Amino acid sequence: MPSTIPSTPATPSARSASAAPSAPGAVSVPATRSEVSTVGSIAEGRTVIDVLDVELxxxxxxxxxxxxxxxxxxxxxxxPRVEYSRESEIIRSWHEAFGQPGSQLAFALLTLCRGPGDAASAGSG
Structure with a gap:
């Protein structure tokens, strides 16, 4: 395995400010072609994905x-704990970025962010 595995900063603050999303619909800069092309094996790619998963x-x-x-x-x-218009914005922005699977991801995030004992509604953003 080559020694040059693309790495990502361990913390979001280590990234450039220009890559940070600025609005609910904004998307961070995706992996560059050079970053993707430096992955020369399944093992290297999995290592990069593992780092990304830790960051996520x-x-x-x-x-x-x-x-x-x-x-x-x-x-x-x-x-109220929940602001449904805000939740709709979040789901819509994820849907615009990733289609139906993005909507499902957004809903899962909102569900995860629910307060204790509030299983009927999602987080407020």
């Missing part, structure tokens, strides 16, 4: 914490 789990954990905090703020101000 960390981002999802961050999202969950932020969503739970938003829910606390909403509830403490007498507002």
């Amino acid at each position: 789990r960390a981002l999802i954990a961050r999202r969950l914490e932020i969503s739970r905090r938003i829910q606390e703020i909403r509830l403490s101000s007498g507002r």
Whole structure:
């Protein structure tokens, strides 16, 4: 296995600011052709995917914490935990980026971010 495996920064802050999404529908810069072309074997590709999966789990954990905090703020101000128009925006943006599987991913994220005991509604963003 060659020693040059494409790597991704371990934290989102290590990435350039221009690659960060700025709106619900924004998508980060995808892997470059050179990054993809440097994967010379299944093992190398799997190593890169494993790194990406670690990053995704960390981002999802961050999202969950932020969503739970938003829910606390909403509830403490007498507002409902869920803002359905916001959820629709999120699902729509994921659908635009990835089609029906994107909608399913968004719904799974919203479900994951639900507050304890709130199984009937999804997170607030």
